[in-house]
Amino acid sequence: MQRETVTPPKLEIEDLHVVFGQGTQRVEAVIGVSFALGGNECFGIVGESGSGKSTVLRAICGLMPIRAGRILIDGEPVQAPRGRAFARRVQMVFQDPYASLHPRHTIDRVLSEPLAIHGFADQQERVIQALGDVGLGPAFRFRFPHQLSGGQRQRVAIARALILKPEILLLDEPTSALDASVQAEVLNLLTRIRQEQGLTYVLVSHDLAVIDHMCERLIVMQNGRTLERLDASALAVHDVATDYTRALLQASAGYKWDAASSGAAFAKRPR
Amino acid sequence: MSVAAAPRAGGTGWRAWLTTDTPGSRLQARSVQAYLAWLGFARNPLAMLGLAIIVALILMAAFAPLIATHPPNVQNLRERLLPPGSEGHLLGADELGRDIWSRIVYGARTTLTIVALVTLTAPVFGVVVGTAAGYLGGWADRILMRITDIFMAFPRLILALAFVAALGPGIENAVLAIAVTAWPPYTRVARAETLTVRRSDYIAAVRLQGAGPARIILGHVMPMCLPSVIVRVTLDMAGIIVTAAGLGFLGLGARPPLAEWGAMISTGRQYLLDQWWVATMPGLAIFVVSLGFNLLGDGLRDVLDPRGADR
Amino acid sequence: MSGAAGAAPRPLLQVEDLRVSFRTRTGVVEAVRGISFSLGRERLGIVGESGSGKTMTGRAVLRLIRPPGRVEARRIALDGMDLLALSERRMRAVRGERIAMVMQDPKFSLNPVMRIGRQLVEALQVHSKVSRSEARSRALKMLEAVQIRDPERVFRAYANELSGGMGQRVMIAMMLIPGPDLLIADEPTSALDVTVRAQVLGIMDALVRERGMGLILISHDLNLVATFCDRVLVMYAGRIVEELDAGRLSEARHPYTRGLLNCLPRIGGGKAPLPVLDREAAWSA
Numbered sequence: 015m016q017r018e019t020v021t022p023p024k025l026e027i028e029d030l031h032v033v034f035g036q037g038t039q040r041v042e043a044v045i046g047v048s049f050a051l052g053g054n055e056c057f058g059i060v061g062e063s064g065s066g067k068s069t070v071l072r073a074i075c076g077l078m079p080i081r082a083g084r085i086l087i088d089g090e091p092v093q094a095p096r097g098r099a100f101a102r103r104v105q106m107v108f109q110d111p112y113a114s115l116h117p118r119h120t121i122d123r124v125l126s127e128p129l130a131i132h133g134f135a136d137q138q139e140r141v142i143q144a145l146g147d148v149g150l151g152p153a154f155r156f157r158f159p160h161q162l163s164g165g166q167r168q169r170v171a172i173a174r175a176l177i178l179k180p181e182i183l184l185l186d187e188p189t190s191a192l193d194a195s196v197q198a199e200v201l202n203l204l205t206r207i208r209q210e211q212g213l214t215y216v217l218v219s220h221d222l223a224v225i226d227h228m229c230e231r232l233i234v235m236q237n238g239r240t241l242e243r244l245d246a247s248a249l250a251v252h253d254v255a256t257d258y259t260r261a262l263l264q265a266s267a268g269y270k271w272d273a274a275s276s277g278a279a280f281a282k283r284p285r
Numbered sequence: 286m287s288v289a290a291a292p293r294a295g296g297t298g299w300r301a302w303l304t305t306d307t308p309g310s311r312l313q314a315r316s317v318q319a320y321l322a323w324l325g326f327a328r329n330p331l332a333m334l335g336l337a338i339i340v341a342l343i344l345m346a347a348f349a350p351l352i353a354t355h356p357p358n359v360q361n362l363r364e365r366l367l368p369p370g371s372e373g374h375l376l377g378a379d380e381l382g383r384d385i386w387s388r389i390v391y392g393a394r395t396t397l398t399i400v401a402l403v404t405l406t407a408p409v410f411g412v413v414v415g416t417a418a419g420y421l422g423g424w425a426d427r428i429l430m431r432i433t434d435i436f437m438a439f440p441r442l443i444l445a446l447a448f449v450a451a452l453g454p455g456i457e458n459a460v461l462a463i464a465v466t467a468w469p470p471y472t473r474v475a476r477a478e479t480l481t482v483r484r485s486d487y488i489a490a491v492r493l494q495g496a497g498p499a500r501i502i503l504g505h506v507m508p509m510c511l512p513s514v515i516v517r518v519t520l521d522m523a524g525i526i527v528t529a530a531g532l533g534f535l536g537l538g539a540r541p542p543l544a545e546w547g548a549m550i551s552t553g554r555q556y557l558l559d560q561w562w563v564a565t566m567p568g569l570a571i572f573v574v575s576l577g578f579n580l581l582g583d584g585l586r587d588v589l590d591p592r593g594a595d596r
Numbered sequence: 597m598s599g600a601a602g603a604a605p606r607p608l609l610q611v612e613d614l615r616v617s618f619r620t621r622t623g624v625v626e627a628v629r630g631i632s633f634s635l636g637r638e639r640l641g642i643v644g645e646s647g648s649g650k651t652m653t654g655r656a657v658l659r660l661i662r663p664p665g666r667v668e669a670r671r672i673a674l675d676g677m678d679l680l681a682l683s684e685r686r687m688r689a690v691r692g693e694r695i696a697m698v699m700q701d702p703k704f705s706l707n708p709v710m711r712i713g714r715q716l717v718e719a720l721q722v723h724s725k726v727s728r729s730e731a732r733s734r735a736l737k738m739l740e741a742v743q744i745r746d747p748e749r750v751f752r753a754y755a756n757e758l759s760g761g762m763g764q765r766v767m768i769a770m771m772l773i774p775g776p777d778l779l780i781a782d783e784p785t786s787a788l789d790v791t792v793r794a795q796v797l798g799i800m801d802a803l804v805r806e807r808g809m810g811l812i813l814i815s816h817d818l819n820l821v822a823t824f825c826d827r828v829l830v831m832y833a834g835r836i837v838e839e840l841d842a843g844r845l846s847e848a849r850h851p852y853t854r855g856l857l858n859c860l861p862r863i864g865g866g867k868a869p870l871p872v873l874d875r876e877a878a879w880s881a
Contacts, residue, residue, distance in 0.1 A: 062789035063760075075493050101495035114486040118508045120314045127504075128494040156308035158318065164646070174490065193645035193816060198859035198870040205869060220790055227861035227870070250864025258791075265790040266863065268823030269797050324621075 022089030023050035024214045025057075025074075025182055030083035032066070032073045043069040043078075045238040051231075053181075056208060056215040058225035058232030058246070060262065066238040067218045068109075071184045074216075075106055087182070098132065105175035109187040111167035115159040121145075121170055122155045128178050144173040148203060165196035169203065176207065183208075185217045189224065201228060222249060222266045234259050325588045332584020338577025346393040353387035357544045366560045377562040379553065385566050388544040392567065395456065395545045396574065399529045400522055402460045403467060408518050411468035415475025416506050420483055420498060430476070437469035441528060442535070449537045456545075459538035463528055467521065474517055478510040512589035519582030523575035530571050546571050607634040608778055608810040609657065612670040616652045616834075619664045627652040627665075629834035635778070639804065639811040641821030641842065643856075644831035650814045653831070654780045657812075658695055659687050675777065693723040696771035698800075700783040702763030706755035706770075713751035716770050723774040738769040742799050761792035765799060772803055778810045786815070797824060818845075818856055830856070832879050852879055 032044035044066040051057040061067040072078040074085055076096035085092045092100060108114040115124055125141045134140060142152055148169040159167055168188060175183055185204070189197040205228065208215055219225050225232050226249050234242045234256070242256050254260055308314035326332055345352055354373065361382035369377040369385075376385040418429035445462035452458050482488060483506070491505055532538040533547025541548065546567040553564030616628040628649040633640070644650040656667045659679060672679045674694060682690065699705045707715055716735035720726060726734070732751075739747035742765040755763060764784060771779065781800065785793040801824070804811045815821050821828055822845045830838040830853045838850040848854055855873035 062791060072489075075489075077489050077492065096493075096495075098495040101493060106490070106493055108486040108490065110486060114490055116487040116491075116505055116508075120308075120311055122311060122314075127491060127496070131495050131500070153307045156311060156314040157306070158314065161306065171490075178494070194818070194856060195645060195859050195873040198861075198872050201861065202869045202872065205867070221861075223861040223863050223865070226863045227865060227867060261791050263863065265794055268819045269794060269801075 021052075022086070024053045024055070024088060025216065026050040026086040026089075027070070027074070028084040028086070030070065030073060030085070031081040032069050032078055033081045034078065043238055044073065047233075047235070047238075047240050049233055049240070049243075051214060051216070053214055054208070054212050055231070056217055056229045058229035059216065059218045059235060060220065060222060060225050060232055061235035062220055064237065065235040067235050068186050070235075071106060071186050071216065071218055074184060075104065076100070101128070102132065102178050103180050104182045104184065105178060105180040106184040106186065107168070107171050107175050107188045110191055111164045111171060112191070114171050115167055117159055120156045120158060121162075124170060125174055125177055128174065132178065140177060144177045147176065147207070148173045163196075164192050165200060168192060168200055172200075172203065172207075176211075180213070182214045182216070185215055187219050188217075190219065190221070197224075204228070222262055226250070234262070322588050326584055329584045329587060331580050332587070335577045335580025335582075335584060338573060339581055342393055342397065342574055342577065345390050346397045349390050349394060353384070353390040355384040355387045357383065357388045357391040358542045359383065366556065366563070368560070369562050369566075376566045377560070379549070379563045380556060385549075385562065388549060389546070389567060389570050392544040392546045392549065392570070395539060395543065396526055396529070399456065399460055399463070400525060403464050403525050404518055404522070407464045407467040408471045408514055411471025412475045412507065412510060412514055414468070415472035416479045416502050416510060418472070419476040419479025420502050420506055429472075433469045433472045436466065439466050441466040442531065445532050445537050454537055454540050456539055456543075459529060459532045462532070463525055467525065470521075471514055471517065474513055475510045478513060479506050482506050482509045516582050516586040516589060519578050519585055522578040522582075526571060526575055526578070606676055607636050608675055609635040610671060610673040611657065612672075614653065614656055614667070614669040614672065616649065616656050616661060617666050626834055628656065631831070631834075631836045633829055633836065633839070635810050635812065637808050637810050638827065639813060639825040641813045641815065641825035641828045642831060643815060643818050643821050643828055645816055647833070648831040649834040650831050651782055654697065654782050654812065654814050657780065658691055658697055689723070692719065692771075692776065693774045694776050695778045695780065696774070696776040698764070698767050698771050698779065698781045698784045701787040702755065702758070702760065702767050703787075705767055706763060708755050710754075711751070712753050712755065712758075712766055716751070716766075716773060719770045720773050734773065735769075738773050739766070741803065742766070742769045743795075760788050761796055764788060764796050768796070768800055768803070772807075775807070776809065778812070779804060780812045780814070782814045783816070784813070785820070786817070819860070837879060851876070
């Protein structure tokens with residue numbers, strides 16, 4: 015009798031529940047979210063503020079406690095607390111480039127710290143290499159974050175996430191705080207790195223266009239729940255099941271004056 | 286608009302090294318920032334005045350034997366209570382004929398010793414406790430803060446009396462009494478900063494890299510607390526000097542015949558009406574030094590405040 | 597000016613050769629370097645990235661820039677009245693009553709320790725002598741006009757009790773209560789959720805239309821500006837690099853505008869690398 019070995023998904027989230035606060039402040043941030051992604055895939059999570067999308071990422075990293083549910087990497091459940099081995103496999107890029115780098119550390123220190131924690135020997139070479147990989151020259155090595163623009167800081171954040179050579183990268187709205195032209199550069203950088211290094215991404219955003227550009231599959235979250243699962247190809251043809259997703263799609267196309275409605279006005283492409 | 290950069294880079298030598306916008310090492314990077322901070326500080330005339338006073342204090346203490354005109358403890362009863370400007374006595378003589386100027390100069394040493402000892406102990410201890418309490422949270426936080434509250438409740442002078450009663454008078458005991466009651470405010474300041482810093486993304490990032498609490502507290506949290514603590518320390522120093530003088534005044538600090546400004550005021554009290562200089566000169570010295578620390582602290586706050594640190 | 601009717605009545609706002617500069621430690625930074633435009637009772641969008649000077653332009657019109665910032669212009673005129681020549685006292689009368697500004701985040705622009713109703717009434721009473729009860733009823737009517745369903749409750753509420761969209765609507769109400777001629781909206785919907793954005797814009801749209809006001813919409817979102825406004829000014833490094841009708845955006849000629857249009861990801865646009873702006877030094881000259 016032959017048994018087929020099935021490769022487990024790279025990352026699998028099973029029925030995740032995250033609750034924080036107590037009593038009157040109790041918030042059910044994530045309610046029963048499940049999804050799975052294979053290696054080298056880019057998976058999108060779309061939602062607005064309060065949807066729980068960033069909380070899902072933080073729960074994966076262990077930055078938020080999980081009330082119920084499982085997180086599996088390559089079929090193995092993660093440990094709580096996460097531990098060093100986890101850090102070598104999963105890393106995260108945060109949304110606000112102005113807040114994700116320590117204001118008093120040089121870029122060199124920001125990048126060598128993870129190497130120091132994990133006992134790497136050739137720190138200097140790796141730091142220079144990491145900076146080069148994200149398109150920043152060695153001149154940036156000893157600058158402080160306040161001397162860098164938003165786009166440059168985000169590149170440093172990406173370099174920091176990559177320096178331990180993880181397999182999975184969690185991206186929490188990585189370009190929301192950036193100008194459109196800088197966003198394009200950073201998205202291209204992320205795409206290139208994913209191709210070159212075979213990484214797996216989970217990309218969280220409120221911007222459907224960004225998700226469509228980067229991801230193959232996505233879920234839409236609202237108020238902590240998964241509202242809808244989609245292939246990115248369905249977005250282009252507006253093949254969506256819920257009104258909310260439709261509203262998101264139309265809102266991303268621009269604004270249109272609608273005298274009839276009570277204020278909620280939606281658009282087609284600009285004339 | 287341009288991102289903050291060093292002033293016109295270029296030129297040769299150390300100036301270029303300190304104004305480059307492409308530092309070549311961490312040391313150079315830190316030096317550039319320190320130099321910029323210094324330039325900002327130097328633009329504030331009152332702050333520079335404060336710095337000048339403190340530097341003068343330090344020099345006076347260091348070169349006391351060269352600056353004083355007489356040995357501080359030599360009595361000369363024929364010259365007792367001479368007014369300022371009398372021959373050989375710049376600021377007059379006290380009730381035992383000792384030169385007031387010289388006693389003030391040597392007293393600077395005592396003052397500086399007290400300030401240094403308290404500064405090296407109380408704030409350091411306070412910051413360690415505060416950051417640990419703030420970062421670890423939970424039971425550690427509660428226990429540490431309750432202990433802090435207990436120490437905060439001790440009245441400084443009463444505690445000093447208790448120490449003196451138990452251990453005998455002396456500068457060391459005075460310093461101990463002051464330090465033991467001076468650390469709680471630093472704990473609170475450090476804890477408040479830590480609670481804010483703890484929620485930042487950069488702390489989350491380093492946690493995600495597998496760093497332990499010790500590394501995070503020492504390397505990431507404390508540097509963010511330092512500016513407020515430093516400013517607080519300089520502003521507290523004035524209070525510490527006055528407290529030490531107060532202890533000396535009560536006879537709890539320096540033992541006679543040690544020249545200490547507070548003790549000098551105390552013994553000069555009885556001559557205040559007719560020979561005002563005996564008590565007033567050391568009083569002026571305390572005033573000037575306290576003012577110096579206050580101005581320095583204000584200037585440091587303007588420079589160290591995070592207004593320029595991030596955006 | 598392209599787009600405006602040739603024989604139109606006097607324009608609502610005229611700006612000629614506006615320059616805004618700041619002295620910093622490292623020298624003089626020029627945020628706005630000589631821009632000119634005029635506005636009728638229409639909607640003008642000013643688009644640019646961070647550092648383009650668009651926010652400073654809005655503030656300069658309201659004379660909100662304080663030293664060390666310097667504002668210089670050949671002319672800034674509202675309905676023919678020269679704003680630069682006014683004393684600060686008279687400018688205060690203009691601000692709010694004739695020109696109003698809505699800013700990005702109601703969390704920061706609404707007073708957190710005053711009830712909403714009080715802020716609305718204050719906005720009214722600063723500019724006109726009305727009794728408290730009259731002011732209150734006008735404030736409630738204004739809240740209804742911005743589609744707040746329970747105006748009494750919001751009147752009594754504090755700013756932190758309101759959602760982002762509601763806060764921004766209150767802000768609009770507060771700014772429009774004195775009945776200004778010109779509204780300057782600086783990124784009014786950037787801090788809001790995407791689905792709320794349309795609603796807030798719709799309200800602004802309706803009110804501006806109804807009152808025949810002029811509107812300047814400042815944003816980094818080219819798409820939004822193109823679909824909301826009648827005319828668009830594109831700013832880069834303190835200068836206007838292009839000015840065109842919103843409907844003709846696809847015919848934009850300046851490479852910066854084209855680059856900005858092309859670099860945005862689009863739904864259904866595929867996974868090919870996005871075209872990246874190749875900034876030329878000539879644009880910042």
